[in-house]
Amino acid sequence: MEFLTGVKQKEVLEIGALLLPEMVGREVKVNGAVHAIRDMGTIAFVVLRKREGLVQCVYEPGKADFSLKELREGGAVEVSGVLAASEKAPGGVEIRMRAVVILSEPVQAMPIPISKWKMNISLETSLDLRPVSLRNIRERAKFRIQDGIVRGFRDFLVTQGFTEIHTPKIGARGAEGGANIFRLDYFHRPAVLAQSPQFYKQMMVGVFDRVFETAPVFRAEKHNTKRHLNEYTSLDFEMGYIDGFEDIMAMETGVLQNIMGLLKKEYSRELAILDIELPDTEKIPCVRFDEAKRLASEKYGRPIRNPYDLEPEEESLIGRYFKEEYGSDFVFVTHYPSKKRPFYAMDDPGDPAFTLSFDCLFKGMEITTGGQRIHDYHMLLEKMAKRGMTEEGMEHYLMAFKYGMPPHGGLGIGLERLTMKLVGEDNVRETTLFPRDLSRLEP
Amino acid sequence: MEFLTGVKQKEVLEIGALLLPEMVGREVKVNGAVHAIRDMGTIAFVVLRKREGLVQCVYEPGKADFSLKELREGGAVEVSGVLAASEKAPGGVEIRMRAVVILSEPVQAMPIPISKWKMNISLETSLDLRPVSLRNIRERAKFRIQDGIVRGFRDFLVTQGFTEIHTPKIGARGAEGGANIFRLDYFHRPAVLAQSPQFYKQMMVGVFDRVFETAPVFRAEKHNTKRHLNEYTSLDFEMGYIDGFEDIMAMETGVLQNIMGLLKKEYSRELAILDIELPDTEKIPCVRFDEAKRLASEKYGRPIRNPYDLEPEEESLIGRYFKEEYGSDFVFVTHYPSKKRPFYAMDDPGDPAFTLSFDCLFKGMEITTGGQRIHDYHMLLEKMAKRGMTEEGMEHYLMAFKYGMPPHGGLGIGLERLTMKLVGEDNVRETTLFPRDLSRLEP
Structure with missing residues (x-):
């Protein structure tokens, strides 16, 4: 034998x-x-x-x-x-x-100059020829950096007592609402693809206190932009027994510190190839939504058009402001308007028009959305009723709260966006192995 | 600030x-x-x-x-x-x-006795009440073990120079063929959910040499069994520059050794709760498909009904044989018949009716399928033609081979099955947080 x-x-x-x-x-x-x-x-x-x-x-x-x-x-x-x-x-x-x-042996000569430092081909060509274009040293290095980001995320959370979970991507209904949902036939029953692991990770806080997941999510966005994908990898965590939503931002800061530390230590080759200077994550400024808008508007002379929304250009200016004034590539923008957040977001008891939630901007682009969630069953029902939502199809989610849930919150980080900003690209497809968008279903 | x-x-x-x-x-x-x-x-x-x-x-x-x-x-x-x-x-x-x-505070008393050591509820009830049934200490411990398995898998592969990849789950066509494929509408184009990351991980061997992915896969199996799920987590790796498919089994052995080592070191609490004795992975026997069938048939007096297939009961007897004769809970069964393997499997040059592939059985159940793949473009086209397959829709996959691919192979491990066998359960739903089967789409 x-x-x-x-x-x-x-x-x-x-x-x-x-x-x-x-x-x-x-x-x-x-x-x-x-x-x-x-x-x-x-x-x-x-x-x-x-x-x-x-x-x-x-x-x-x-x-x-x-x-x-x-x-x-x-x-x-x-x-x-x-x-x-x-x-x-x-x-x-x-x-x-x-x-x-x-x-x-190959049977044909390479269709693109993969051994050149820069290939000078269009993004379209690069994506069409993905199996070979990624053989270019610089192209490949971006995804090694991505590998390091995910490792840094997980490794840190493991040290903080988090449990990794694997939640279903096919379900009976979406967690985030809205129209951007893919539908499929599941043995003659209507089903959808998960827009996020939101409901599941919250339910699992009641089991493991702290959980994370790194998995695909699906958004049927009907517009092609440089920052949206129809399928992307979401780095999610959710944690119980928080004193406030600051605990979640503190945890993300720890995650980012660990990612940058790991990249510095074990990915120096790729950092050099891509000429990346790692951002400082020692301290990340934290500013209220309305204050951030005011600061950027005043400094750059752009009038505030809608006090309840943050346009991409405003995000960019807020990013610029905190880079110029505080030398920080990251900024936490807190207290988003309640009507811009899903029903499960915890409203600020001091001013319920705003939520105990945040986005993390990196070089002027949102890479994270997070916040404290409602943990009280009655408060949750009330908020759902206020939004005209019914309990139908929500029974399992609500079950977790009915039988008790600790105060908790969490976040989701868009892996491709974080990679994009870190390696200095301006289209999220550049940092996606095989992007899916309105027109692209292959390779 | x-x-x-x-x-x-x-x-x-x-x-x-x-x-x-x-x-x-x-x-x-x-x-x-x-x-x-x-x-x-x-x-x-x-x-x-x-x-x-x-x-x-x-x-x-x-x-x-x-x-x-x-x-x-x-x-x-x-x-x-x-x-x-x-x-x-x-x-x-x-x-x-x-x-x-x-x-x-909860609003209702617990519907099941979660604080009991064993809850004595049916699997159906346990699944219906997942958000609370998992709060039982023993239920929860199974998924902590699962957390350790995935960590042990990834951590080992990182030490072996593997890169983690994230490949799309929505695509234009399936990798594994057959009827068990979920279909969806992708902006008015037909699309499918990935049955496996097979094509993508092979393409990425041409880029990173060694890659792995831990992600959901989707199989529209139309039968309810204790060992099948319609969505499960697949632990996949693929490696280039192999000398033979033994390299892949050696890597899996290393993975299993690392998993058991990690569980022993950091999950002793959960091992004790579930009274698990970790299997020995120091050396794993390796036997040809036909020989395994013969050995089990001779020892247990069960006639070989089909020399080209391995029935679940035969798997079970082979597992029993190697436990009794060699004290091993694991066994690699090699050289599966070519007609039972997908087109991309490398046939044995010495006897093309069989392949350079294997299954790993754990306590009598298949937990892994792997093997060497065809890396030569012409050989691949020939095998496809022999099976009546066209190149249509396969252009990107074939592209990788056209421009050169090293000898390579890999495997996929079913996470829920491995967990099930390790914790001593007999239904894969017991070790799935939120299983998806013919009748279950919620929670």
Whole structure:
């Protein structure tokens, strides 16, 4: 009988191992994709693309037992040769090629110059050719940063006693109301796709006190903008036993601090590739909605058109104000008008026209919506009645409150938006592996 | 201007802090849900439910400045009192109550005895009352174990150089074929819900070499069984530059070892509550499909009815065989028949009627399907043609191969099934927070 005992060390080396000083001069074996071949006549450079970065190999006729013609960009190969120091090569080392094993071959030449630093192709082309355009080093780095953001989010919440939950995306009704809801046939019953895990995460506060979920949500928005997607990844958390909604903002600040710390520590390669300067998250200013509007209006001379709404341009000016006045890329804007928030938002007892809720703006764009929720059953029914909502279809949600729920609140962070602002893009599709919008259902 | 600077220490204590030896005799403040009130006449026990477990509080009339009648099961409270040693209390300490602040009150008494060790309610009732039935300590513990499984999966893959991806759940076509696909209207275009992230994770191997995703998948299975859900969480990974499909089984073994290690280290409380003995994952036997069938058939006298299929009862007997003969709860069954696997499975060059693929059985049930995939463009087209498939709608998937893909493979683990078998349940709904099946779309 054969047995599997776990992951074994392989003979082929990863980049981390190649960079150890004692490796120079040794015979090494490395695999990777042929990212670029640069034939200089007397010698040629063969650049391998590996998950950790690029490896430069040098081909010199007569020193290798194969012909350069055997290699094709896009192929997967295993290269053997001697590791040599080379100041100009990535990581300061290169492999003098001796032999190669072709693991796999492409059938066509690359349709776009993925080995260039910037490909200079349109977003449309980049999205149409996603399986290959992402092979570009800069494109790929954005999604490594995204990987770090999600890790930083989860890791921090785990240290704070949160439990990860997995809630259904198919349901009988939406949590957020409104028209932007996808409908489907569920065994001849009408069903919808989840606009958010809102109801479920609140119910689970009654079970685990603190919960989070990182999962897709679906919004049938009928307009194409640079900041909206019809499917996106929502980083959600919800926590009980709060003293106030400040506890939620404090938790998000901790999350953001942990994300930036993790990126700095473990994603320096990608930060360098994308030339990202991490934002300061040591202290994040916090300002009331109406005050934020006033400050931005006064400083930039833009009249307040609607005291109950925050237009994208106003968000942008508020972001600019707090960058200029306080040096902060982030700002919490609190006390959103009650009529702009869902029924479950807790109204400010001091002024029920406003809520104990907030948005977090990052470089002038909303990346988070959060706040305290109503935990009292009767108060919840009252608010629903005031909005003309019925209890029908809400029985399970209301059940949690009927049998007792602690004071609680939470938030949802749009992963693609946070990534977009962090890596300096201006269209959320740039930081979505396979975006879904009005016109795009593929790839 | 106010600023948020991160998470601040609160005056209220968590259970971890109560258990420090120096705390006995001190005045403490603790919040939680009133899990049970046991009035013994002269004194009463008030048990608080917190995320880390239960805390026993003792109420003695005259020693507290409130009446026991003010407390209701299901309410959320903040208790003040003196911490005392108590052999019989959970953790060996109890709080002698002095004062209480009511944070929130229920409006009805609990409909099920959530504070009992076993509630003795039907699965149907438990699912109908999910927001409260999960407040039972044993119910909740199953999902803490599930939380640990997902952490153990991800954490291990991160150490192995994997990148987390988020792929779309709405698409133009399914990856796995067959009839079990949910359809929806996407802005007047036909669309489907993802049966698996298969195509996307393969495409992303060309970008990141190693990727994983933990996300919902959707299967419109038209039969109700104890092992099927219409929506479940799939733990997927896919890795390039493999030497063979053994590399994938080795990686899964590493994943399972890490999961069990993490559970042992950080989830001992839940393991004890559920009386779980963790399975040994040091070495996992690996047997060919046909050989596994033969061994089980010979030992248990069950004739092989179909040499190309594995019935649930056969899976169960194979699991039993390897437990009895090798003491292993896990077994890899390899070389599944080609006609039972999707087109993208790599056929065994030595015998193309079988594939370089495997299932992992855990206690006699399939929890994983994986294998090597075809990476050669022409071979893929050939296999598709042989199955009567057209390239239409597959252009983006095929694009990845056209421009070069390394040898690769991967797997998908059904989270709810793995949890079910680990905690000793026999219906996958028991280990799903909010299951979706033919008849259940709520809560």
